[in-house]
Amino acid sequence: xxxxxxxxxxxxxxxxxxxxxxxxxxxxxxxxxxxxxxxxxxxxxxxxxxxxxxxxxxxxxxxxxxxxxxxxxxxxxxxxxxxxxxxxxxxxxxxxxxxxxxxxxxxxxxxxxxxxxxxxxxxxxxxxxxxxxxxxxxxxxxxxxxxxxxxxxxxxxxxxxxxxxxxxxxxxxxxxxxxxxxxxxxxxxxxxxxxxxxxxxxxxxxxxxxx
Ligand SMILES: Cc1ncc(COP(=O)(O)OP(=O)(O)O)c(N)n1
Ligand SMILES: Cc1nc(C(=O)O)sc1CCOP(=O)(O)O
Ligand SMILES: [Mg+2]
Numbered sequence: 001x002x003x004x005x006x007x008x009x010x011x012x013x014x015x016x017x018x019x020x021x022x023x024x025x026x027x028x029x030x031x032x033x034x035x036x037x038x039x040x041x042x043x044x045x046x047x048x049x050x051x052x053x054x055x056x057x058x059x060x061x062x063x064x065x066x067x068x069x070x071x072x073x074x075x076x077x078x079x080x081x082x083x084x085x086x087x088x089x090x091x092x093x094x095x096x097x098x099x100x101x102x103x104x105x106x107x108x109x110x111x112x113x114x115x116x117x118x119x120x121x122x123x124x125x126x127x128x129x130x131x132x133x134x135x136x137x138x139x140x141x142x143x144x145x146x147x148x149x150x151x152x153x154x155x156x157x158x159x160x161x162x163x164x165x166x167x168x169x170x171x172x173x174x175x176x177x178x179x180x181x182x183x184x185x186x187x188x189x190x191x192x193x194x195x196x197x198x199x200x201x202x203x204x205x206x207x208x209x210x211x
Contacts, residue, residue, distance in 0.1 A: 002065065002081060002104050004126045004159045007034035008201040009183040011069075011163075013137070013190075014042045018051050024189055025055060029062045031198025033188075034181060034205075035104075037084055039069035052078050067104055075099070082106065082125070087115070096123025106161070111142040113152055120158050127156060128183060131164020132174055137185045138164065146177055153178025168200045175205060 010033040015021040025036065036059050038052050052068060056078055059066040065081035068074050072095050075083040082104025083095055096105050107119035109127050116127045129148055131141035141164050152160045159180035166174070167187040174182055182205065191197035 001125050002102050004104060004161075004180060005034035005065065006181060007032070007205045008188070008198060009033070009035040009037065009161055009163075009181045010188055010198070011037045011039050011137075011183055011185040012055070013185055014040050016043065016047070018047070018054060021051060022054055022058065024194055025058055027194035028188060028198045029058060029064060031195035032202040033064060033198055035065050035067060037067040037069055037183070038080075039084075039185070045074075048074060049077070052080065056080060065104060067106060072098060075103075084108070084128075092119055092122035092124055109152075111144040111148060113148060113155075116152060116156050116158075120156065124158060126159040126161055126180065127152070128161040128163050130162065130183075132162045133165030133167075133170055135163075135165040135186075146173055149174055149177040149179050153180075168197065168204055171201070171204055181205070 010028050038055050040048055052074055056066050067082040067084050068080045069084050070089045072083055084106035086108040092107055099105055104125050105123055106126050107124035109115040109129050119127055129144040132144055135141055149162055161181050161183050162174040162179045163183035166182045166184045171182045188197055
């Protein structure tokens with residue numbers, strides 16, 4: 001199974017302008033990211049296919065795995081490196097069967113550690129908990145307290161990812177709690193200098209021995 005790279009797990013913002021999206025991701029790749037997730041909750045299927053293919057063409061030569069959010073068929077159609085599913089996005093075991101044993105399969109567990117064991121048993125290669133902090137991208141996400149990350153990192157057999165409202169200045173406690181990576185959207189892509197912001201995240205995550 002493809003191991004989840006350490007460091008910054010970047011999540012794309014919803015952008016209808018594909019050139020703008022690609023330029024932002026080029027900058028993030030230049031600064032250094034461990035994983036890219038293509039997430040677009042507003043685009044239609046055609047635009048999502050176009051954007052996902054274009055992002056894969058950037059990520060693959062850079063050696064950065066591309067994870068598709070929500071859409072198993074799209075992940076398979078473009079030969080993405082992985083898929084991320086939330087509780088409403090389809091069956092994890094069926095997704096693992098379709099993806100094969102190697103690709104990344106992420107599962108959202110929100111603020112509920114009891115979801116993680118069944119997700120891992122179904123084939124998840126990592127589990128994500130959130131929101132760690134208030135998120136402008138997902139304002140209604142439940143809050144996942146620091147103690148949950150500590151418990152998850154100490155007890156689960158797969159990498160734990162934190163998500164939600166994460167910035168360079170607030171991610172250290174999550175890393176110290178033992179998370180494998182931090183998933184970030186606006187904290188990265190809202191930066192005036194995305195490459196510099198990615199480098200700053202990598203410096204913080206690289207500086208933490210626990211990941
Ligand atoms: C790494 C990571 N963690 C959590 C999520 C959230 O997934 P989900 O609950 O399905 O919500 P949407 O992102 O689909 O709105 C994620 N996408 N990535
Ligand atoms: C997509 C997503 N899922 C969350 C969860 O808690 O499951 S929080 C979130 C938003 C992440 O974006 P930002 O880094 O801008 O807060
Ligand atoms: Mg989803």
